[in-house]
Amino acid sequence: MEICWQFDYEIEIDQLRNLYAKAKQQQWDAARDIDWSHEIDPSRPIIDESQFLLGRLPVIQKLSKSQQETFRAHMSAHLLSQFLHGEQGALMTAAALTHAVPDYEAKLYAATQTMDEARHVEVYQTYIDRLAIIYPISPWLKHLIDVTLQSGHWVKIAIGMNMVVEGLALGAFHNMRRQTRCETLRAITESVLRDESRHVAFGSVYVGAAVADMHEDEREDIADFAFEAVKIMSDAQGGPDGKGRRASDPGFVQMLENVGIDTGDFVRDLVNASASGLRAKLPPGHVHSFRDLMMPALVRVGAITERSRERYAAAGIPIWDDLTKLESLEDPSRGDIEIPEGA
Template sequence: MLESVPAGVADQPAAEVTGRDKRALVSAVECTFDSLFVLSYDQGERSQLDALYRKAKTKQWDVDLDIDWSIGGQIDRARDPNNALNRLHIPAGGVFSRLSDEQLAELGHASAAWTINQFLHTEQGALTCAAKLVQSAPWVDAKFYASTQVMDEARHMEAYARYVKEKMEWEFPISTHLSGLLDDVVRDSRWDFTYLGMQVVIEGLALAAFGLQYKLSPDPLLKQITRYVIADEARHVAFGVLSLREAYADLTAAELRERQEFCFEAVLRMRNRYLAEEVWEQLDLPVDECTALVNAGPVQKEYRRALFSAVVPNLKKLGLLDFGDGWLRTKFGELGVLGFEDGDDTSAEYPRMDLDHAPWDVVRYQHY
């Protein structure tokens, strides 16, 4: 855990990229945890979790039936210099100002493909964590809900894998920063760390990223997939917040401090996955210069800051933001993200993200 982080940490990478073989197709993570058999089957004892489970049962969309895969033009849109998503991920100046129009178009394609590939890898991490929660959660209502999340995450993997292969035609390995965090979350034997790392931090940051992608993407197909995913992910984050509120009421001061430090380390690593070293390497661009430009670019810095819009209010709801001497509040202040603390936490906000509120062009093929 991080005991102290120097001032200015918001502008610095949290860790160096290792020499790990990024091309490996199978990665093993050794983990040991208790599988809990809960022999009290009184469903509904935790009414908010039960409500999530009942909603999830009725919202099982189908990648084949509900998504309009006939929509084309994804690569052309990604290569378009006017694509707003390119401005989020590709800074101005330096090496980027010396690229030709064709090189910039290729960079747009690579950046778009890389982004969706990282969402795909994250969804597999979420699938693994949800399956772990089915086994390790100590309440039957939590096990019921986690079982629906397993199906949700498999569906998200299916959708993004198909989009990457059929529409973007460019596959990227998992970001080293993301891989390291997923390994730690899966490896930890404590069930609440799985909740905290995946449900609250990783999925919370992803929920904000999905929201920006939905607003800015010029691709009708990606907007449709993203809106369906948002509805599911909002339930997943709410599941984490509602479960951990009860669990953290009984922890000691030392245990809560450990979870504060874990959260801060996790958000730094998730933030750094957007440095996109894999893109610069793939295109033979100078990785150190590109990373420095992404770190310093005002648009890119604001984008990374905006990703905290769901995480900060959720951690405040859990009491972790201000617990003890306010250590986590101080660290988030260094990141410049405390402006989000008074936003709605996802346990209150998720109903507004449901597909019942989605526009007709998203749900017109809805089969259920």
């Protein structure tokens, strides 16, 4: 990327100043502020039984009680490993933003996000150490972060990370905070969520003005990047239950092997479950990241153009542009997005 000095030290974007000020005040320390004295039960750290779709598959139900507990521990370790690796990706993209954003106050803000992400890597690594093992990053997640880091433009980095990856993560953290039975994980999620709400807000606040100022050709180039990022994520979902993603994820397959589950049986059961309409029961208030947070935010900043809408249509990716849910979670005076626990 181009070297980007900024010798005008005037702050003009108040929302970025506010995000920076808030970030400085809200720094927390995993070693000092998280109570690590609670016992962590690796077999039930995250998931509420009633929402545990995979637990209802025959291949899992025929396991002994202790095998099922082992499965839950490794499932959780696999999921949280994705958070851990994603946080490392966020650490690198935030550092790249610090380098590349043109405004002084944006550099200050991005430096705080870099430190936030370093603390997130630390806290998830510490927690997963107590669960099982760290599993490899899912290929689609690594691909998305690699593409973002190599995009060469700060607006693309902010779209790929702050809007797409962190938009997804914000919903996931919110849902996990509501569902987990592990006090330590709840405390971690609470703290991480507060930081992530600033990171997502940065994308919303800063990208919109930059896109509006662009020449039309440049805007279309940005819109193409946004489409590619959304497509990587959409493909990774592999259908509503994610069976496509799981069967082609070496880390997930390794997890099944570690627990002694046959991959072929597992995939067959997932396909049957999907065909018979078995769905995870989502609790009221469950946030759908793609529909409620990510897509409306991309539309609002101008990263989805009339021309790129056709690409989404051709790929069968619906565009949700209803801002109601997103806006109900935002507070312009505070400058960030906050999802209340009972939302």
